[in-house]
Each structure stands twice: as structure tokens, then as C-alpha cells.
Amino acid sequence: MTFRAEHLLGIEHLSPADITTLLDLADQYAEHNRQGRAHRDVLEGLTQINMFFENSTRTQASFEIAGKRLGADVMNMAMQASSVKKGETLIDTALTLNAMRPDLLVVRHPHSGAVDLLAQKVNCAVLNAGDGRHEHPTQALLDALTIRRHHDRLHRLSIAICGDIAHSRVARSNILLLGKMENRVRLVGPPTLMPSGVQDFGVEVFHDMKEGLKDVDVVMMLRLQKERMDGGFIPSEREYFHRYGLDAEKLACAKDDAIVMHPGPMNRGVEIDGTIADDINRSVIQEQVEMGVAVRMAAMDLLARNLRARRGAKAAGVMV
Amino acid sequence: MKTLIENARLIDPEAGTETPGAVLIDKGRIADVITGDPGGIDADRVDAGGACLAPGIVDIGVKVSEPGERHKESFASAGRAAVAGGVTTIVTRPDTVPAIDTPETLEFVERRASADAPVNVLPMAALTKGREGKEMTEIGFLLDAGAVAFSDADRVVTDTKVFSRALTYARSLDALVIAHVQEPRLSEGAAVTSGKFASLRGLPGVSPMAERMGLDRDIALLEMTGAAYHADQITTSRALPALERAKRNGLNITAGVGVHHLTLNELDVADYRSFFKLKPPLRAEEDRLAVVEAVGSGLIDIISSMHTPQDEESKRLPYEEAASGAVALETLLPAALRLVHAGALSLPQLFRALSLNPARRLGLDCGRLTKGAPADLVLFDPDASLKLDRFKLLSKSKNTPFDGAILQGKVLGTWVGGQKVTADA
Numbered sequence: 088m089t090f091r092a093e094h095l096l097g098i099e100h101l102s103p104a105d106i107t108t109l110l111d112l113a114d115q116y117a118e119h120n121r122q123g124r125a126h127r128d129v130l131e132g133l134t135q136i137n138m139f140f141e142n143s144t145r146t147q148a149s150f151e152i153a154g155k156r157l158g159a160d161v162m163n164m165a166m167q168a169s170s171v172k173k174g175e176t177l178i179d180t181a182l183t184l185n186a187m188r189p190d191l192l193v194v195r196h197p198h199s200g201a202v203d204l205l206a207q208k209v210n211c212a213v214l215n216a217g218d219g220r221h222e223h224p225t226q227a228l229l230d231a232l233t234i235r236r237h238h239d240r241l242h243r244l245s246i247a248i249c250g251d252i253a254h255s256r257v258a259r260s261n262i263l264l265l266g267k268m269e270n271r272v273r274l275v276g277p278p279t280l281m282p283s284g285v286q287d288f289g290v291e292v293f294h295d296m297k298e299g300l301k302d303v304d305v306v307m308m309l310r311l312q313k314e315r316m317d318g319g320f321i322p323s324e325r326e327y328f329h330r331y332g333l334d335a336e337k338l339a340c341a342k343d344d345a346i347v348m349h350p351g352p353m354n355r356g357v358e359i360d361g362t363i364a365d366d367i368n369r370s371v372i373q374e375q376v377e378m379g380v381a382v383r384m385a386a387m388d389l390l391a392r393n394l395r396a397r398r399g400a401k402a403a404g405v406m407v
Numbered sequence: 408m409k410t411l412i413e414n415a416r417l418i419d420p421e422a423g424t425e426t427p428g429a430v431l432i433d434k435g436r437i438a439d440v441i442t443g444d445p446g447g448i449d450a451d452r453v454d455a456g457g458a459c460l461a462p463g464i465v466d467i468g469v470k471v472s473e474p475g476e477r478h479k480e481s482f483a484s485a486g487r488a489a490v491a492g493g494v495t496t497i498v499t500r501p502d503t504v505p506a507i508d509t510p511e512t513l514e515f516v517e518r519r520a521s522a523d524a525p526v527n528v529l530p531m532a533a534l535t536k537g538r539e540g541k542e543m544t545e546i547g548f549l550l551d552a553g554a555v556a557f558s559d560a561d562r563v564v565t566d567t568k569v570f571s572r573a574l575t576y577a578r579s580l581d582a583l584v585i586a587h588v589q590e591p592r593l594s595e596g597a598a599v600t601s602g603k604f605a606s607l608r609g610l611p612g613v614s615p616m617a618e619r620m621g622l623d624r625d626i627a628l629l630e631m632t633g634a635a636y637h638a639d640q641i642t643t644s645r646a647l648p649a650l651e652r653a654k655r656n657g658l659n660i661t662a663g664v665g666v667h668h669l670t671l672n673e674l675d676v677a678d679y680r681s682f683f684k685l686k687p688p689l690r691a692e693e694d695r696l697a698v699v700e701a702v703g704s705g706l707i708d709i710i711s712s713m714h715t716p717q718d719e720e721s722k723r724l725p726y727e728e729a730a731s732g733a734v735a736l737e738t739l740l741p742a743a744l745r746l747v748h749a750g751a752l753s754l755p756q757l758f759r760a761l762s763l764n765p766a767r768r769l770g771l772d773c774g775r776l777t778k779g780a781p782a783d784l785v786l787f788d789p790d791a792s793l794k795l796d797r798f799k800l801l802s803k804s805k806n807t808p809f810d811g812a813i814l815q816g817k818v819l820g821t822w823v824g825g826q827k828v829t830a831d832a
Binding site: 099176177178196198199200201203204218219220221222253256259282283284285287288 | 601602603604605606607608609610611612614678679720723724725726727728
């Protein structure tokens with residue numbers, strides 16, 4: 088067991104060994120979930136608070152189910168309707184919650200770095216469920232697990248990440264994770280949706296989708312936010328679908344056994360053709376959702392072990 | 408009674424020299440500059456112990472948060488910080504609440520400053536009413552009331568017609584206009600400089616090109632109007648060729664840079680450290696090096712602190728929401744001395760940018776270590792090292808990016824108008 092992290096704030100801080108540890112455990116949980124086995128002792132007696140400062144249905148549900156399967160007392164706080172609206176600062180909110188002595192804090196926030204800031208102020212394990220355009224580590228881990236289960240490895244694969252890279256925390260976490268595990272990462276999309284400094288990322292950049300998908304093992308599509316569709320970043324929805332939407336013709340450029348992924352929620356007919364999304368031979372989109380629960384169980388399990396070890400050591404008066 | 412500061416290393420930015428000697432002070436002015444041993448002179452003697460004596464710093468662009476936000480910085484606290492930092496003249500910014508845009512508010516500033524601050528305080532006034540970029544202020548009345556320059560601080564007058572008229576009017580009164588160079592539509596919402604670091608942190612970035620575009624526009628308007636103009640902060644290499652051409656073409660233009668952009672780069676932001684959030688944002692290392700070189704060559708004329716006090720609440724926020732700016736009156740000299748210790752600048756070159764050039768640009772008599780000049784002086788040990796503890800700063804606000812950093816350079820004494828001033832309340 089090498090995983091010693093206190094929080095899961097981003098992929099940036101994880102080593103390849105950490106990632107493998109997380110994925111191995113998640114793999115076990117995925118099997119157990121399919122068998123209907125519960126592990127209510129793992130997080131028994133621990134309190135998990137989900138703080139979502141930004142709307143999310145699926146990620147919040149996934150964390151909630153993961154926590155409950157492991158026996159945690161799970162509480163959801165709808166931060167949009169709370170005192171934040173009354174002008175309370177993030178740090179005050181954090182300190183208030185901290186005083187209630189939670190053990191696991193799952194946080195999503197619209198500003199990059201906000202979860203890091205919060206983690207500095209609390210005494211529990213913090214899981215980043217997405218901060219601004221920065222990171223979304225559990226998404227990258229569930230993507231990695233899905234890829235590993237299909238290709239039986241997570242190295243030396245060619246993976247195309249397509250669409251709105253600039254505004255995507257999913258893309259950032261995936262670029263970091265897949266790079267750490269020694270894969271070839273390609274970014275495909277219009278130049279207006281590429282992040283600045285992309286030439287220094289250690290990835291290949293393509294503006295032509297067919298070229299970008301040539302012989303890849305994995306096609307990872309990203310969601311295009313509605314507010315970016317009109318004029319500002321791309322000329323129109325239909326031109327975007329024509330040039331960067333995943334359809335059968337473009338997918339034919341990838342390897343025959345290439346899988347199609349999407350973090351959801353999908354815009355059918357914008358970034359992905361509905362028939363591809365539903366093609367059970369290519370699309371692993373539903374499996375990604377399934378792996379999401381397993382990965383979050385693994386992450387909370389490992390963080391809770393470290394939390395208990397720290398608390399035990401503190402009680403015994405030794406440093407860890 | 409005369410005062411003699413002897414056994415000093417005299418830093419003369421005009422002559423570009425560094426010589427052992429003494430300075431004789433009489434009636435608030437430098438009565439004599441003596442190289443070597445002064446011999447028997449009837450005066451109060453101060454033994455400098457071999458430390459450096461230079462003309463006091465003239466700091467253009469200091470934000471004192473009076474009126475409006477006195478809890479962040481008052482004239483008393485800014486004055487004490489200035490004394491501790493060897494700053495003998497602070498030129499205040501008009502971006503207060505309300506803005507300094509009428510002779511009446513300007514007089515308030517002067518009255519408060521003269522009552523509370525032990526150093527010279529010269530106020531700038533806003534160029535447009537409320538710094539809104541719509542109507543010019545009463546430039547004539549404000550000049551009469553003592554404004555030394557006109558600026559909307561960090562706001563750009565985007566309406567070129569308004570700006571060109573203000574420049575034309577200012578020209579007729581020989582008033583200096585200080586502008587923030589930036590294309591605001593391009594930099595809107597930006598928290599850091601665009602590039603790999605910005606993208607990995609997921610923070611909205613602005614291209615360095617926005618600074619050049621702002622400068623290019625202003626240079627065109629200077630060609631049209633002939634006004635006296637100072638660009639507050641040039642922080643990118645891309646803006647330098649345009650500045651150089653404008654100077655070569657004889658436009659009445661000078662440029663400044665804040666000390667943080669000379670000593671820090673974008674990577675110092677690290678894990679969202681909001682004390683490093685500045686406006687403009689910290690730049691790439693190659694930009695920092697280019698700007699340091701431009702100070703050495705004289706292309707960039709002035710180094711200032713861009714002292715911007717912010718309370719803890721405005722900084723303890725997610726990076727994008729946190730306020731910009733850093734306090735620097737006390738750290739200006741030790742931070743700038745990093746450039747001397749790194750071999751990028753000589754001490755006379757540094758004081759040309761800290762004291763001589765800003766004084767000249769504002770038409771002041773100080774900033775020189777010459778017989779007849781006002782005895783505004785700073786005595787400092789350039790080598791003494793200190794680990795900075797931000798809570799020991801005399802500024803009311805403690806938002807310095809140098810907290811915990813080792814700084815080399817300690818101010819031993821500050822004289823304003825021949826009087827030794829102290830930072831005691």
C-alpha cells in the first residue's frame with residue numbers, strides 16, 4: 088500500500104503507483120458492486136458531506152451512492168441555496184462545516200483552486216469533485232479504469248481527447264493522468280477551444296478530427312457547454328458538429344477496437360452522433376458511470392484509512 | 408545646526424558613481440558632498456559605518472486607502488512604512504473611494520497627509536471624473552491645488568475620443584498623464600498571464616499582447632496630441648520595441664515597472680497563492696528578464712512599489728475572486744536590491760530608477776545627491792539579510808508576496824528635508 092495522500096485534490100499530486108493502487112481497489116469494488124456485495128463496515132461511523140457549489144446531478148449521486156455502499160452517513164448540502172448566497176465567504180463556510188466534525192468532504196466549486204483553499208482550512212479528508220477549469224480527479228480515474236478494463240492495460244495507448252479542451256477540467260485531469268501512465272495523448276478541437284500554452288503540454292494537437300483520430304485506441308469526447316456555442320468560440324452548433332462531432336465516418340479513422348467515451352451529460356447531435364453513443368460495441372459511456380461509483384468508493388476507502396491512521400497516531404502522540 | 412553624514416558610500420545616480428565620502432546637510436538641503444575624509448567641520452556628526460547613502464526614493468503610484476478604506480492603509484501607517492523603506496516622497500494614487508477627482512478631495516488628501524505622514528506626499532488626481540472614462544476632470548484647478556500627475560490608475564480610458572481630448576487639454580497645461588497600458592477587452596476576467604501555467608491551474612489568462620496593444624494605442628494618441636505621458640507598468644518583452652521606437656521618435660514618453668514584476672514570475676503563484684495576484688498579472692520568466700534588462704538600459708525609466716494594500720478578507724478567497732495588488736513600501740528597496748545582488752544593475756543604476764528619474768519626471772528638485780538638492784536621503788546596508796515576517800510590516804495591510812522570503816538590504820536611516828525621521832508612531 089503506497090497511497091498516503093490526505094486529500095484527493097487533483098491528479099497532479101498522484102504518482103503512477105498511487106493511481107495503480109486506486110484503480111486496483113476500484114476494480115475490486117466494481118466486481119463486488121456487480122455481485123451486489125455491500126461493505127458497510129468500511130466507512131462505518133464516518134460522516135461524509137457533499138458540498139456542491141455548482142449544480143451536478145450525476146457526480147453528486149455517484150458520491151452519495153459510493154459513500155452509502157461503504158456505510159458512511161452521507162449528507163448533501165445544496166450550497167447554491169445556502170448562506171453562500173447571503174455573502175458568507177468560502178473559508179467561513181469551511182470553518183462552520185469543520186466544526187461539525189465531518190470525516191470526508193466532497194466539494195465541487197465553480198472557481199479553480201477553491202477546493203485546495205478549502206482543504207487548507209479543515210481537519211478532514213477532502214475530495215475534489217471538480218473545481219472550475221482546474222481538475223476533476225475522480226472523473227479521470229473512472230475514465231482510466233474503464234480504459235484499463237477494455238484494453239487490459241493503461242500504458243502505450245493512443246488516446247484522443249476531443250472538443251472543448253480549454254474550459255474542461257475533465258480534459259486537464261485526463262491529460263495529467265494518461266501522461267503519467269505513459270500513454271500518447273492527442274488533443275482534437277478548434278484552436279479557439281484549445282488552452283493557451285498547449286504546445287508545452289507534451290501532447291499532440293490536431294485541428295482536423297479525422298487526422299486526430301487516426302489509429303487511436305480511445306476516443307474521449309467532451310461536452311460542449313451551451314453558452315460557448317454561439318459565435319464566441321465556434322461559429323455555430325451545426326458547423327461544430329460537421330467538423331468536430333463524432334460520427335461513424337470520423338470514428339472509422341480510429342482502430343477497429345477503439346472505444347468511445349463521454350463524461351456526460353451528452354449533447355446528442357452537437358459533439359456526438361446519437362447512434363454512436365448508443366452503439367454497445369463502441370460506446371462505454373454507461374460503463375463509465377458504473378466505474379464512477381467504484382472509483383469513488385476506492386478513493387474514499389483509501390482516504391479514510393489514512394485519516395484513521397493519522398487520528399490514531401495523533402491520539403498515540405506519534406508523528407506519521 | 409548642520410549635520411554631517413560621514414564614512415558613507417555615496418550613491419550618485421546622476422554621475423553614475425559610487426564613492427566613499429560624506430554629505431553635509433544645512434537648512435534642509437545638501438550643503439556639500441565631500442569625497443574622502445571631510446576633515447574638521449563644525450556639525451552634528453553621523454557615522455555611516457561604511458553603509459550606502461543615496462537620494463531618498465520617490466515612489467510613484469502608492470495607494471493610500473484614505474479616503475474610504477482607512478482600515479487598509481492610512482496616511483500615518485503608509486508614512487511609517489515609507490520611512491522604514493527609505494521612501495522620502497510618496498506619490499499617491501487617486502483610486503480611492505471616492506476617487507480624487509475634484510480640488511476639494513485633493514485638498515483633503517493634502518491636509519491628511521501633512522498632518523499624519525512624516526515623508527513628502529504628493530497627490531495624483533484622476534484624469535476623468537469618477538475614473539469612469541467619460542468626462543475629464545478639472546485638470547487646471549487640480550494642478551493649482553497641487554496635483555503632480557493625472558491618472559485613472561488601473562482603469563483604461565477606453566473611449567479614444569475622451570482620452571485624446573484629455574491628452575490634448577493636459578498638454579496645454581504641461582500636465583503629466585499616467586496611464587495603465589492594457590487592452591481591457593482582451594484582459595477582461597483574467598487572473599494570470601496566459602500560457603501553460605494558467606492552463607494547468609485552470610485560471611483565465613490574458614495574453615501579454617494586451618499590454619502591447621494598449622501601449623500601441625496610447626503611442627498613436629501621443630503622436631496626435633504631443634502630451635507628456637508615462638506608462639505606469641511595462642511588464643512584457645513584447646511592449647518594449649514599441650516603447651523604444653516611441654522614445655526614438657521624440658515623443659514625450661516614459662515608462663515604469665513595479666518591483667514585483669522585476670523580482671517574481673507567474674510560477675510564484677504556485678498553488679493559488681492570492682498574495683501573488685497583481686494587476687497586470689505576474690509574467691513569464693523571459694518577460695521578467697527582458698524588463699530587468701530594459702531597466703538597466705534606461706528604456707524603462709522608473710521602478711515603483713505599486714503599493715496596494717488589501718485586507719485579509721479580500722485575499723482569502725478563491726484566486727479568481729481575490730483582490731489584486733500587494734503592499735511594497737517597506738520591501739521596495741530590499742526587493743529591488745535583488746537585482747543588484749544578481750549583477751543585473753549597479754547601485755547608481757538602481758537609484759536612477761528609484762529616485763532620480765521619478766523626481767525628474769514630476770519636475771521635482773529631489774532625487775539627486777548633489778549640492779543644493781533637498782536633503783532627502785536614505786542610508787542603508789545593501790547586504791544585511793532578513794527573513795521577512797509579514798506581521799511585522801508597518802503597513803496596516805500585510806499582503807506581501809515576500810512573506811517568509813530572505814531579503815537582503817536594510818534601511819538604517821531616512822532623512823526628509825534634512826531631518827532624520829523615524830517610523831515610531
